[in-house]
Amino acid sequence: MMFNKRPRLTLLAAALACSFAAGAAQAAATIVINNANAAGVGFNDATPATPVGGNTGTTVGAQRLIAFTHAANIWGATVTSAVPIVINAQFRPLTCTATGAVLGSAGATQIFADFPGAPKAGTLYSYALANKLYGAEISDEVGPQINANFNSELGKANCLTGTSFYLGLDANHGSNIDFVATLLHEMGHGLGFQTFTSGLTGSQLAGYPSVWDHFLLDNTTNKLWVNMTAAERVASSLKPAGLSWTGARVTAAVPKVLSATPQLRLVGYGAKQAASLYAVGAADFGPAIGSAAVTGEIAKVALQADSPGSACTPFNPANTASVYGKIALVSRGTCGFTIKVKNAQNAGAIGVIVADNVAAELSGLGGADPSITIPAVRVTQADGAAIGASLSKPNGDTSGTVGKLELSKTLIAGTDSQRRITMYTPNPYESGSSVSHYNTSARRNQLMEPAISADLTHSLTVPVDLTFELLKDIGW
Numbered sequence: 001m002m003f004n005k006r007p008r009l010t011l012l013a014a015a016l017a018c019s020f021a022a023g024a025a026q027a028a029a030t031i032v033i034n035n036a037n038a039a040g041v042g043f044n045d046a047t048p049a050t051p052v053g054g055n056t057g058t059t060v061g062a063q064r065l066i067a068f069t070h071a072a073n074i075w076g077a078t079v080t081s082a083v084p085i086v087i088n089a090q091f092r093p094l095t096c097t098a099t100g101a102v103l104g105s106a107g108a109t110q111i112f113a114d115f116p117g118a119p120k121a122g123t124l125y126s127y128a129l130a131n132k133l134y135g136a137e138i139s140d141e142v143g144p145q146i147n148a149n150f151n152s153e154l155g156k157a158n159c160l161t162g163t164s165f166y167l168g169l170d171a172n173h174g175s176n177i178d179f180v181a182t183l184l185h186e187m188g189h190g191l192g193f194q195t196f197t198s199g200l201t202g203s204q205l206a207g208y209p210s211v212w213d214h215f216l217l218d219n220t221t222n223k224l225w226v227n228m229t230a231a232e233r234v235a236s237s238l239k240p241a242g243l244s245w246t247g248a249r250v251t252a253a254v255p256k257v258l259s260a261t262p263q264l265r266l267v268g269y270g271a272k273q274a275a276s277l278y279a280v281g282a283a284d285f286g287p288a289i290g291s292a293a294v295t296g297e298i299a300k301v302a303l304q305a306d307s308p309g310s311a312c313t314p315f316n317p318a319n320t321a322s323v324y325g326k327i328a329l330v331s332r333g334t335c336g337f338t339i340k341v342k343n344a345q346n347a348g349a350i351g352v353i354v355a356d357n358v359a360a361e362l363s364g365l366g367g368a369d370p371s372i373t374i375p376a377v378r379v380t381q382a383d384g385a386a387i388g389a390s391l392s393k394p395n396g397d398t399s400g401t402v403g404k405l406e407l408s409k410t411l412i413a414g415t416d417s418q419r420r421i422t423m424y425t426p427n428p429y430e431s432g433s434s435v436s437h438y439n440t441s442a443r444r445n446q447l448m449e450p451a452i453s454a455d456l457t458h459s460l461t462v463p464v465d466l467t468f469e470l471l472k473d474i475g476w
């Protein structure tokens, strides 16, 4: 998911007269949806629809609006502001390929610095947050605080073909995309889950840091973004797991929300010829690592003549005999992860290691298939080669390398050595995704990761999710 950064910088004079809201704490905020679609399309799509998952709308457009209202109510019950939050929203074409799509994009429409109530001086705040902190409408050009777009092409040819937004309110989306989760994510950006500083060029907007930048730490140089040069920000944006969020709210909540880091431990003869401990990326499907002990011999799956890629077709007798009761080692590529893992499961494997087919930073295994019952993990190309080389068959037909899929006793997934959550920092830089999302290695999966995960709930709060904690860190 991406978001637009289209802020119009409005700097208010510090001396602006104002009257703050009464001191009584409000328990909620009012969120108003401004449907910006033309008649007949997007939120006004009149195509008949069958009520689904608690959504009683009878047209596609009505169901989309009901889902939006549902998501707005969840946020409205979470954040507090005396000023109504207006979201301008429309369906329109966004970036697509046959296998991927930008689901939505959202951001603040205006930003403000140095207003009465701003916690930090000389610092940019998103419109909705500035209104909350100021206690009244802050802009002299009053308009929606958030602009949000949703992809009108999803499911069409060459746009994640065959999927659609699930419009039910119960998260029971199956293999489709949960629209309520998408809405919650994009609203999170609009409320302030974004920096206005470019990680691509390092430039601050109008020479001001964003409040975000006060909490973003390069964990190798120990410098905050707010104190860095532009060049240092560019460099830090590309460090794998190199940018940590230092906010006290998020950091205190990390152990309550995120689980231990999954890892692969090698034991037995083969382990002597390779490192014994490997970092792994977890799968979005199948049982979580650590939910049950999985220990077994590792067996490499041979490329079959009838298969266009590793483990992409049902296993032949030789591969079946090789992996039965064992952990299958396969290569990434050609077909989806769930296809490979399902083929291995059908052949009797008890787990799967997917070795990357390109040199890249470790990431997880995406996909959904509720029929998968064995755990799967991903390793880097280099680690896959090392594990493969350790399968030396010293005892006839056994590989000699036993793998154990387990949880670390010291490390928390998605965090640095001091258990601070890390942000998404791929190389090359991804405009709209880098820096302004949590790292994809966080487990459980977080709403504010750059790509939607199938197992998301609709919670924004501890012990499920760290979205609201971050917003509290920046002033909500």
Ligand SMILES: [Zn+2]
Pocket: 001, 002, 003, 185, 189, 437, 449, 450
């Ligand atoms: Zn996003």
